[in-house]
Amino acid sequence: xxxxFIVQTKAAIARLTDPKLVGQTIELTNCDREPIHTPEKIQxxxxxxxxxxxxxxxxxxxxLTDRDSIDDTxxxxxxxxxxxxxxxxxxxxxxxxxxxxxxxPEAMFGQPLSSLLSEAQRQNIQSCLAQxxxxxxxxxxxxxxxxQPKWFTGIVHRSNDVILLELEPTATTEGISFFNFHALVKxxxxxxxxxxxxxxxxxxxxxxxxxxxxxxxxxxxxFDEDDSGSVIAEVAQPGLESYLGLQYPATDIPKQAKYxxxxxxxxxxxxxxxxxxxxxxxxxxxxxxxxxxxMSMASLRSVSNLHVEYLRNMGVRATLAISLVRNNTLWGLxxxxxxxxRYLSYEMRxxxxxxxxxxxxxxxxxxxxxxxxYKLRLKAIQAYFLRTLPNSERLKQGLxxxxxxxxxxxxxxxxxxxxxxxxxxxxxxxELPEVQQMMAWISTQFEQNSVYHTASLSAVYAPANDFKDSxxxxxxxxxxxxxxxxxxxxRAEVLQTVNWAGNPEKFTEVDxxxxxxxxxxxxxxxxxxxxxxxxxxxxxxxxxxxxxxRSAVIGLVLQKADELAxxxxxxxxxxxxxxxxxxxxxxxxxxxxxxxxxYSSFLIEDYGTELGEDGVDKLHTLMRLTGRMEDxxxxxxxxxxxxxxxxxxxxxxxxxxxxGVIEVVNISKPGDxxxxxxxxxxxxxxxxxxxxPVVMCDRTxxxxxxxxxxxxxxxxxxxxxxxxxxxxxxxxxxxxQGIIPEETASSADNPAATAEQVIDGVASNSxxxxxxxxxxxxxxxHIDSVFRIFKRLHAQKRFGGGTGAGLTITKKIVERHKxxxxxxxxxxxxxxxYFTLEANHDHA
Ligand code: ADP
Numbered sequence: 001x002x003x004x005f006i007v008q009t010k011a012a013i014a015r016l017t018d019p020k021l022v023g024q025t026i027e028l029t030n031c032d033r034e035p036i037h038t039p040e041k042i043q044x045x046x047x048x049x050x051x052x053x054x055x056x057x058x059x060x061x062x063x064l065t066d067r068d069s070i071d072d073t074x075x076x077x078x079x080x081x082x083x084x085x086x087x088x089x090x091x092x093x094x095x096x097x098x099x100x101x102x103x104x105p106e107a108m109f110g111q112p113l114s115s116l117l118s119e120a121q122r123q124n125i126q127s128c129l130a131q132x133x134x135x136x137x138x139x140x141x142x143x144x145x146x147x148q149p150k151w152f153t154g155i156v157h158r159s160n161d162v163i164l165l166e167l168e169p170t171a172t173t174e175g176i177s178f179f180n181f182h183a184l185v186k187x188x189x190x191x192x193x194x195x196x197x198x199x200x201x202x203x204x205x206x207x208x209x210x211x212x213x214x215x216x217x218x219x220x221x222x223f224d225e226d227d228s229g230s231v232i233a234e235v236a237q238p239g240l241e242s243y244l245g246l247q248y249p250a251t252d253i254p255k256q257a258k259y260x261x262x263x264x265x266x267x268x269x270x271x272x273x274x275x276x277x278x279x280x281x282x283x284x285x286x287x288x289x290x291x292x293x294x295m296s297m298a299s300l301r302s303v304s305n306l307h308v309e310y311l312r313n314m315g316v317r318a319t320l321a322i323s324l325v326r327n328n329t330l331w332g333l334x335x336x337x338x339x340x341x342r343y344l345s346y347e348m349r350x351x352x353x354x355x356x357x358x359x360x361x362x363x364x365x366x367x368x369x370x371x372x373x374y375k376l377r378l379k380a381i382q383a384y385f386l387r388t389l390p391n392s393e394r395l396k397q398g399l400x401x402x403x404x405x406x407x408x409x410x411x412x413x414x415x416x417x418x419x420x421x422x423x424x425x426x427x428x429x430x431e432l433p434e435v436q437q438m439m440a441w442i443s444t445q446f447e448q449n450s451v452y453h454t455a456s457l458s459a460v461y462a463p464a465n466d467f468k469d470s471x472x473x474x475x476x477x478x479x480x481x482x483x484x485x486x487x488x489x490x491r492a493e494v495l496q497t498v499n500w501a502g503n504p505e506k507f508t509e510v511d512x513x514x515x516x517x518x519x520x521x522x523x524x525x526x527x528x529x530x531x532x533x534x535x536x537x538x539x540x541x542x543x544x545x546x547x548x549x550r551s552a553v554i555g556l557v558l559q560k561a562d563e564l565a566x567x568x569x570x571x572x573x574x575x576x577x578x579x580x581x582x583x584x585x586x587x588x589x590x591x592x593x594x595x596x597x598x599y600s601s602f603l604i605e606d607y608g609t610e611l612g613e614d615g616v617d618k619l620h621t622l623m624r625l626t627g628r629m630e631d632x633x634x635x636x637x638x639x640x641x642x643x644x645x646x647x648x649x650x651x652x653x654x655x656x657x658x659x660g661v662i663e664v665v666n667i668s669k670p671g672d673x674x675x676x677x678x679x680x681x682x683x684x685x686x687x688x689x690x691x692x693p694v695v696m697c698d699r700t701x702x703x704x705x706x707x708x709x710x711x712x713x714x715x716x717x718x719x720x721x722x723x724x725x726x727x728x729x730x731x732x733x734x735x736x737q738g739i740i741p742e743e744t745a746s747s748a749d750n751p752a753a754t755a756e757q758v759i760d761g762v763a764s765n766s767x768x769x770x771x772x773x774x775x776x777x778x779x780x781x782h783i784d785s786v787f788r789i790f791k792r793l794h795a796q797k798r799f800g801g802g803t804g805a806g807l808t809i810t811k812k813i814v815e816r817h818k819x820x821x822x823x824x825x826x827x828x829x830x831x832x833x834y835f836t837l838e839a840n841h842d843h844a
Contacts, residue, residue: 040278040279041278041279041302042166042279042295042298043270043276043301043302044099045169045343046152046300047094047100047300048166048167049093049097049113050092050163050165050279050281051089051091051165052089054088054112086126087113090109092293094277095277100167100169101150101167105280109281110282113165116143121141125154125165129157129163138154138155138346138347140154150169152169153168153169153170153346153347154166154167155346159295159296159298160294162293164295164298166298168300170346181350184351185354188208188209188211191204192358192359198369201359201362201366202220202233203233205233205334205359206219206220206234206334209322212348212352212355213352214342215320215338216237216240216339217234217235217236217240218235218335219235219335220332220333220334220335221248221332221335222332223258223330226537227258228248229332231243253333261323262329264297265323265356266323266349268319268343269320270342271317272308272317273317273341276302315339316338317340318337318342318343319335319336319338320335320336320342320344321334321335322336322353323360324363325357325360326360332363334352374541378541378542381405381408381409384402385398385399385409385549385552390556390559395479395553396424399487399553400424400426403426403427406426407427407489409549410538411491412489412490412491413491414470414489414491416429416486417486418439418485418486419484420485421484423436423439428490438461441461442474442488446476450478451543451547451550452476453473453474453543454473455473455537456473456534458472459533464533468533469492471490472492473490473492473536473537474490475489475542475543476489477546477550478550480554489546491535492535493534494535494536576643579640579643579644580644582636582637583644585636586633586636589629596622597626597630600623601623603619632805635805643812647816648698650697651694652694652695652697653693654693655692657703658710660703661706661707661710665714683721683722684714685721686724687724687725692727692728697817697837698813698817701816702813702817704809704810705810705813705835706726708806708807709810709833710771713772715799716831717775718775719774721774722773722774724771724773725773726771726772727769727772728768729767729770731766731767739834740768766836769834771832772833773830777825777826777830778827778831783823787810790803790804790805817837817838818837818838819837820835822835
């Protein structure tokens with residue numbers, strides 16, 4: 001409700017100007033403290049009468065509230081005072097009364113209003129007070145001055161427990177008609193409503209208001225979030241210096257002035273050189289009687305000296321200010337200036353006020369559109385990133401390939417992409433070393449959040465003072481703190497981005513009286529000081545846009561991880577299926593194989609003579625082949641079993657295993673095991689490291705592993721003196737010796753960096769085991785293929801090779817122990833098989 005709103009606003013004004021409260025709850029400047037709603041003076045273009053209800057027995061606040069409520073329900077107010085004569089007592093009068101109505105204040109004190117106005121006119125005043133103030137004001141009143149009727153525009157309203165009647169002389173006997181009013185506002189309204197954006201709306205508004213009012217200069221002045229303001233539209237007579245783009249500090253329009261602009265949507269000063277006219281009252285018995293009148297709603301109210309001084313310095317003689325109110329707050333002002341005195345009738349002012357309201361309504365829609373448009377633009381950019389990021393190989397490439405978009409997503413002037421130690425800069429930014437240095441500080445600012453922002457970086461990070469021109473504002477986004485992945489957006493200092501509108505050096509600071517001048521340019525300079533080293537503030541949705549970008553990146557990473565996990569489980573499943581397939585197949589194959597073998601042997605036994613030597617030979621070949629096939633099937637069966645059986649992990653001293661294997665190898669070699677030391681007989685020299693570690697592993701499988709490697713080392717060796725070395729290295733030693741293969745170390749930037757480094761799945765504290773021989777070696781091109789199942793490099797006869805499954809099984813055992821296996825070999829000189837057994841570390 002309007003009345004509620006006014007009551008609240010008045011209360012707020014009272015708080016602001018209460019000296020007891022000043023400095024406690026709200027910080028105010030000198031201007032803010034000036035009680036401008038009780039000047040006790042008016043402007044001289046009219047007179048003011050302060051009236052007291054004759055029948056009114058000192059209305060209390062409660063009475064007034066009751067009255068308001070009766071007003072609101074439409075009840076007949078007169079019913080309250082039905083018996084009383086309709087009249088008021090004149091208790092205060094502006095000192096210029098004689099000039100306008102030929103009567104001095106003294107002659108009027110204590111007089112009833114009926115001494116001035118007729119019954120009918122008083123009746124009008126009464127209905128005015130009873131009804132909505134805006135709807136019925138102004139009144140056309142005439143007062144007989146020196147026997148002649150003189151016409152006035154009367155504006156009446158209640159102020160606390162008194163009634164203020166303002167009278168402005170007018171030449172016309174009639175007020176403005178509805179038709180005139182409509183004709184005046186129709187065209188400007190149409191033009192204003194046709195505009196498509198805020199900028200255009202403000203420009204048309206100033207043009208239309210100038211057309212109607214004829215002022216030299218009309219401007220739209222917009223308040224920023226920090227209460228400072230700027231001129232965003234202007235129309236001015238040729239020859240006048242432009243103020244477009246100028247910025248003003250918040251102090252230029254003090255807080256209570258802003259409140260009054262909210263209460264009273266229009267403020268007219270026909271001539272700033274006016275002599276303020278005091279309001280005088282009759283001497284009372286009680287010296288303490290409070291005669292202060294609240295003129296918040298009075299249109300004649302005298303204005304602040306500071307304001308007049310300000311206008312004088314601008315070379316302005318007359319002004320009109322129309323409030324632009326959006327969502328109950330003062331969004332801006334339509335300000336008209338004239339360099340000579342200029343009066344505007346109450347009716348014309350009403351037209352302007354009405355236009356101001358139409359503009360404010362349009363403004364509301366346009367300002368919302370402006371925000372909505374901006375939000376939409378940000379959304380479009382986010383959509384761009386969502387679309388392009390998944391196709392980018394690297395995050396950096398995805399985010400920075402279109403720099404303009406990267407900057408626009410938060411409305412920044414510069415940006416940095418930081419990945420670990422690597423920082424890339426885009427747009428207007430501080431120097432690289434400055435950003436590098438700042439990163440250490442930024443990374444500590446996030447607390448629980450993923451985003452940190454400031455519009456005044458140097459206030460929180462002093463070194464930023466050196467680069468305030470490029471980075472007074474910072475919006476930092478932590479994509480991943482763990483991975484040191486950040487995006488920084490910078491905003492230039494506001495001073496670097498505003499429209500300077502001419503050279504601020506031009507205006508004089510001190511006038512000829514030696515006093516400091518206030519003027520828009522002076523204000524601009526003060527404003528510059530207040531905004532030094534600050535950027536435009538980051539809007540909520542710009543911060544949200546950064547956060548959404550982060551979600552998109554994280555979502556993407558998660559999606560990739562999901563895909564990977566799915567791929568992994570797919571692989572595991574197919575591995576398991578393969579294992580069970582191999583198991584079933586090999587099982588089923590053995591049966592017919594055995595049948596073929598048996599029937600071949602029956603054939604030889606029963607029909608050998610009939611078949612002849614050739615036939616028997618062929619059957620023997622058939623039996624050999626089935627035997628061979630059975631070996632293959634057995635290997636396959638064994639291999640598939642390896643994948644299926646659970647590991648029996650236990651601490652196993654590898655020395656025991658190796659010695660056991662050597663023993664078996666020696667025994668199983670052809671010759672006479674009973675009489676010969678086989679190693680010597682075959683001239684094999686085993687060199688086993690003194691103490692192989694105890695590792696957590698599956699004893700049977702690791703025994704098989706060593707058996708395979710050691711028998712191969714013996715088999716594939718054509719030297720007279722076979723040399724077989726079995727040992728181990730600590731990882732650091734292995735790295736130092738360069739025996740970690742490139743592909744194993746590929747994830748580390750430097751393979752020989754530190755022993756602590758984790759190298760592609762190989763724990764830094766693990767052990768590298770090896771079996772080395774001086775055998776035939778393996779050609780480089782074959783190294784990868786030896787681990788493939790049934791892959792042999794030689795005919796079986798040559799080195800007495802097996803099925804070609806030995807190394808495949810060996811690899812599987814290593815992998816089941818979460819280790820890796822690799823070969824280093826020199827053709828003709830020997831091979832070394834290296835492996836790790838990481839299961840050891842999980843269970844250590
Ligand atoms: P097999 O069971 O037939 O020995 P493996 O899978 O153990 O098969 O080995 C595959 C092939 O790798 C062998 O045919 C051989 O050519 C080669 N190979 C294995 N170990 C060695 C080694 N220590 N030195 C040279 N070649 C080897």
